[in-house]
Amino acid sequence: MGKEAIFENLFNAIVGISEERVKKAANELVKGKIDPLEGIEKGLSKGMEVIGERFEKLEIYLPELIMAGDVFNSAMEILEPEILARGKSVAKKGTIVIGTAKGDIHEIGKDIVAMLLKTAGFEVHNIGKDVPTPTFLQEAEKAKADIIGVSALLTTTLLGQKNLIDLLRETGISLW
Ligand code: B12
Structure with a gap:
């Protein structure tokens, strides 16, 4: 699967508030050796923007907001070790x-x-x-x-x- 399709799956999983789909997409991203930061920027965060807009328009309510946050965090549990592993050891800044x-x-x-x-x-x-x-x-x-x-x-x-x-x-x- 191409990286754009994976970003779209991450986005859709946040907007659809699906933990199962976000985990699947995050695992595909790691397997495909795609930059996890790009996945956060182009998939997860974009999805969160839509969640925020829907909440503002009263299309969704607080429980959905809380669940969307949890879905984001389950993706981060998969992406974070990958981000840390990619970080080069650098001099303390x-x-x-x-x-x-x-x-x-x-x-x-x-x-x-x-x-x-x-x-x-x-x-x-x-x-x-x-x-x-x-x-x-x-x-x-x-x-x-x-x-x-x-x-x-x-x-x-x-x-x-x-x-x-x-x-x-x-x-x-x-x-x-
Ligand atoms: C998820 C979420 C929640 C979750 C948070 C879960 C959690 N564990 O963090 C929960 C459900 C708890 C929540 C609660 C509330 N929320 Co809320 N929430 C959001 C939402 C949808 C997404 C935020 C998010 O995580 N984005 C993803 C991350 C990656 O992006 P980010 O937070 O912007 O962070 C990036 C930058 O800001 C920056 N950054 C962040 N911190 C820092 C720090 C430093 C030092 C630096 C350099 C950079 C930096 O870098 C980050 C990475 O790129 C936003 C909508 C939005 N578009 O932001 C609303 C939003 C922020 N919430 C809002 C509101 C109103 C509330 C509530 C008051 C709702 C209510 N009626 O109870 C409560 C407040 C609770 C409280 N006392 O804080 C409003 C705020 C409106 C306003 N102008 O004040 C928003 C904008 C939604 C909306 N459009 O109405 N929320």
Whole structure:
């Protein structure tokens, strides 16, 4: 099967919220030695965009949103070892603390970013979701981090990013 057909199967499996189909397509991608990152970009994430649009239009509801997230994660369980195996051992580039802002439990994208940074040579401290602003600072100090990454998918939790910058300024830590 060609890679475009596999990307389409990944897309359709997310939109159709089918764990069985997503696993099948993810396994085909690995067997076909296709770049898993391309599969995430051109299949899984595109499918998630459609899920988000349908949710916004009230064509689907929260349970479907939750299930679509689980379907995405079952594909990631198959793709992640492949992504890590493809990563070349590179010199350490720095340390990053990454988490999702307080009030926000979206973590699929943040976990992908964390994994990609790891394969690119960063020491990554993934501190999870719904993280209070001061915890980012505490964890960054503990890890002696060079970078802090704050994921926020909700309009309301975007403020978590600004709050952290304000907190860093207050404590006198110099930013970039
Ligand atoms: C799956 C999903 C959920 C799942 C999350 C499951 C999980 N384990 O993460 C669940 C069901 C829990 C959920 C809940 C809710 N959700 Co939701 N959800 C989504 C959905 C469909 C997909 C998100 C996703 O995983 N995408 C796939 C990943 C790969 O993409 P990504 O997250 O964008 O990540 C990429 C980039 O953003 C970036 N990135 C992400 N983090 C970081 C961090 C750093 C440091 C960097 C550099 C880059 C980076 O890189 C990633 C890889 O490319 C989006 C729709 C959408 N189009 O985004 C809505 C969406 C984000 N949700 C939405 C809403 C409203 C909610 C709820 C409030 C619904 C409700 N009524 O309860 C709750 C909020 C719960 C909470 N307190 O957080 C809205 C937000 C609207 C807004 N403007 O605020 C959206 C946009 C849907 C919509 N169109 O209405 N959701």
